[in-house]
Amino acid sequence: MSTLVDIRRRHVKLMQNTVTILGHILGGVSQTQAETLRDQQDGPKGWSILEIVCHLRDFDAFFAHRARLMLEQDHPVLPAYDHEALAIERAYSQQKLADAYWSLAQSREKFVVFFKQLTDAQWDRTGIHPERGEFSIIDAAIQVGHHDCVHIEQITRILAQR
Secondary structure: OOOHHHHHHHHHHHHHHHHHHHHHHHOOOOHHHHHHHHHOOOOOOOOOHHHHHHHHHHHHHHHHHHHHHHHHOOOOEOOOOOHHHHHHHOOHHHOOHHHHHHHHHHHHHHHHHHHHOOOHHHHOOEEEEOOOEEEEHHHHHHHHHHHHHHHHHHHHHHHHHO
């Protein structure tokens, strides 16, 4: 039977693995190909590969910010982010794929260290998530891996179309 410590450890490992998997997938996609695939999106209102990687990079920082808030404040209301507005505001489609991935990998490395250093009491800290309500640091770790998997699946679906 898994203990809570094992579950937390496995989710932190998943956070490391998903970024590594994404790196392997993107290793075969050059900037030229990413630009060529700009118009190839995941559905009529979907994003391109480049936009998805930029989204993952930015949301890694947002997830980390929310987790830090839960450590620093008692049961804070966590900020909401408009991912569609950010894609436009930050001109995701004009960025460099390799740079976006590199920034994500660097951010994730720090985020993993953050989770690995938490005490049992810190893992139980909570806040109010803007979409999910009651939310703990454990929920945050689970959300990161799940979020990555959803977007990695999108990227592989786009690549399969070419």
